[in-house]
Amino acid sequence: MGVRREAQLVEYKRAVFGVPRWALLVGLLFRQLGRLVWLVLRYWRMTGPAVLLVVLAVKAGWETVPILAVLIAAGLSGWRIGHRDSFGVWVKWPWLSRWRRWWLYRRGWESTMRGSGLAVSYGSVQHWPPMLSVKSSPAGDVVRVRLLRGQTPEHWTKKSAELAYSFGTRLCRVFSGRINVMPKARTGRLGRVLAWWDRRRFGRDVPGEMTLVFVRGDLLAYAVPAIGAEHIPATPDLSGLPVGIREDSTWLNLVLTQTHVLIAGATGSGKGSVIWSLLRALAGGIRSGWVQVWAIDPKGGMELAMGRRLFSRFAFTSLTEMADVLDAAVEVMRQRQARLAGVVRQHAPSRQDPTIVVLVDELAALTAYLTDKELKARIEAALAVLLSQGRALGVHVVAAVQDPRKETVKFRDLFPTRVGLRMTEDEQVDMVLGDGARKRGALADQIPASLPGVGYVLVDDRPEPVRVRFTHVTDAHIRDMDARYATPTPAPTTPAPVPPQRSAPTTGNTGGTGGTGGGNGAGNGPLPIQLFNKLRGGQ
Numbered sequence: 001m002g003v004r005r006e007a008q009l010v011e012y013k014r015a016v017f018g019v020p021r022w023a024l025l026v027g028l029l030f031r032q033l034g035r036l037v038w039l040v041l042r043y044w045r046m047t048g049p050a051v052l053l054v055v056l057a058v059k060a061g062w063e064t065v066p067i068l069a070v071l072i073a074a075g076l077s078g079w080r081i082g083h084r085d086s087f088g089v090w091v092k093w094p095w096l097s098r099w100r101r102w103w104l105y106r107r108g109w110e111s112t113m114r115g116s117g118l119a120v121s122y123g124s125v126q127h128w129p130p131m132l133s134v135k136s137s138p139a140g141d142v143v144r145v146r147l148l149r150g151q152t153p154e155h156w157t158k159k160s161a162e163l164a165y166s167f168g169t170r171l172c173r174v175f176s177g178r179i180n181v182m183p184k185a186r187t188g189r190l191g192r193v194l195a196w197w198d199r200r201r202f203g204r205d206v207p208g209e210m211t212l213v214f215v216r217g218d219l220l221a222y223a224v225p226a227i228g229a230e231h232i233p234a235t236p237d238l239s240g241l242p243v244g245i246r247e248d249s250t251w252l253n254l255v256l257t258q259t260h261v262l263i264a265g266a267t268g269s270g271k272g273s274v275i276w277s278l279l280r281a282l283a284g285g286i287r288s289g290w291v292q293v294w295a296i297d298p299k300g301g302m303e304l305a306m307g308r309r310l311f312s313r314f315a316f317t318s319l320t321e322m323a324d325v326l327d328a329a330v331e332v333m334r335q336r337q338a339r340l341a342g343v344v345r346q347h348a349p350s351r352q353d354p355t356i357v358v359l360v361d362e363l364a365a366l367t368a369y370l371t372d373k374e375l376k377a378r379i380e381a382a383l384a385v386l387l388s389q390g391r392a393l394g395v396h397v398v399a400a401v402q403d404p405r406k407e408t409v410k411f412r413d414l415f416p417t418r419v420g421l422r423m424t425e426d427e428q429v430d431m432v433l434g435d436g437a438r439k440r441g442a443l444a445d446q447i448p449a450s451l452p453g454v455g456y457v458l459v460d461d462r463p464e465p466v467r468v469r470f471t472h473v474t475d476a477h478i479r480d481m482d483a484r485y486a487t488p489t490p491a492p493t494t495p496a497p498v499p500p501q502r503s504a505p506t507t508g509n510t511g512g513t514g515g516t517g518g519g520n521g522a523g524n525g526p527l528p529i530q531l532f533n534k535l536r537g538g539q
């Protein structure tokens, strides 16, 4: 812990014993010598080689020093060119961590703590939280600190902007525990000893310590390529589908078992990339018949039709058809319920009894924006049943929505997993990710429009929302998936989607089959033009 007594407030007392001047000088000399020895020992990584160099120079002549320096520089350059990864792990990042710890953080720590109000004073004595370690990586600097008594991580979250700007970045993420400290699986002869050591190092919960991540080179500023075909397993692991990367450069594995997923984000925020990343991770299971995707695309097929051969059911032309898909999912769920009740507590997928993913591209089109009361009631009843009972029966709903307000998505709270992409208002963040999510660092309203696919999710291993970027699945990938991962149970062939023209006259919806104006948004006709325009970003 850093401590400083304010100089102007020090009480001045007369010395009780008179100390001769020579004794004072000797005392000071010893003190400085002690400090020097302590510094030499503390920074042994710097002082050790320096001492060796001096010894070498004395023994073998001073001309050996530049020769040695050139040899070392050449060796390091060769290492960097030949094997950049190991050079980074063993040389670049350890040294950069030390350098930044000393040059950047240590020098500015006290003033930042005091300036941002994280130091506390008792009388004339100032205390500030100690910095425990700094670890740099391409993503940024991970700084571990120990809290002062009376502080919680929330105090630090409130000061994250002050911390970021004080240390020359725009973003400082605050995590209440340690991050990336999962011990490795230990094997071999030393396995037991190492596992014991890991338990001592990582097994304890240390609530008094927390982690700051100063984001420097933002990894999420770069589009993440879709996972390669070789990484798409024939039987996907529904408890961890690789769909993107996290801010600390580890994979984001989305859990689909026992959950439903809500994806919320403004128009153009990349909801499509979340959907396609998920479909790509599931593609092997779709082809082998372990997973069936029942897709509903109220945007007239504009988002999903390109991969229609992946879907076992696909509704995109009429709202009645979409309601039918939901009802059919409820029916499957009921049958499973009758079969599995009292036998198992969780459905296990197989080719005969696959996991069903009901995918809805714009949920509000089926709920809030729908004016046909009867159809709306039917859809809402089906959704309520699926969302409240489907998880254990292997029927999962994945839905995207632009506007997460309660009146738009009344089922919001029934989605255990939520993804918050770029949002237009700050209060939408807590609506999607739960109360207090924005305070804990989910600044989804501050994601720039230039970063589609970037958002926040809650993951199991930490209480704070994690910043992520979903993979960018291009049209070429989708065409490739459509060709190579088609489902063995294809949807009945429907005519190719013909999206309504934005400029079409509103009177174009005839016969009461599609118009919203007349209060009858249902029927088998094309999607109402107003609804289509609204969903394509015209709201």
Ligand SMILES: Nc1ncnc2c1ncn2[C@@H]1O[C@H](COP(=O)(O)OP(=O)(O)OP(=O)(O)O)[C@@H](O)[C@H]1O
Binding pocket: 223, 224, 265, 266, 267, 268, 269, 270, 271, 272, 273, 402, 452, 453, 454, 469, 470, 471, 472, 473, 535, 536, 537
């Ligand atoms: N993960 C990503 N990485 C890079 N670019 C992306 C990513 N996701 C989407 N984009 C790009 O951003 C643009 C908008 O994406 P997308 O259509 O998925 O957004 P959306 O939220 O579904 O929009 P809308 O609500 O209008 O349908 C597209 O041009 C797309 O190529």
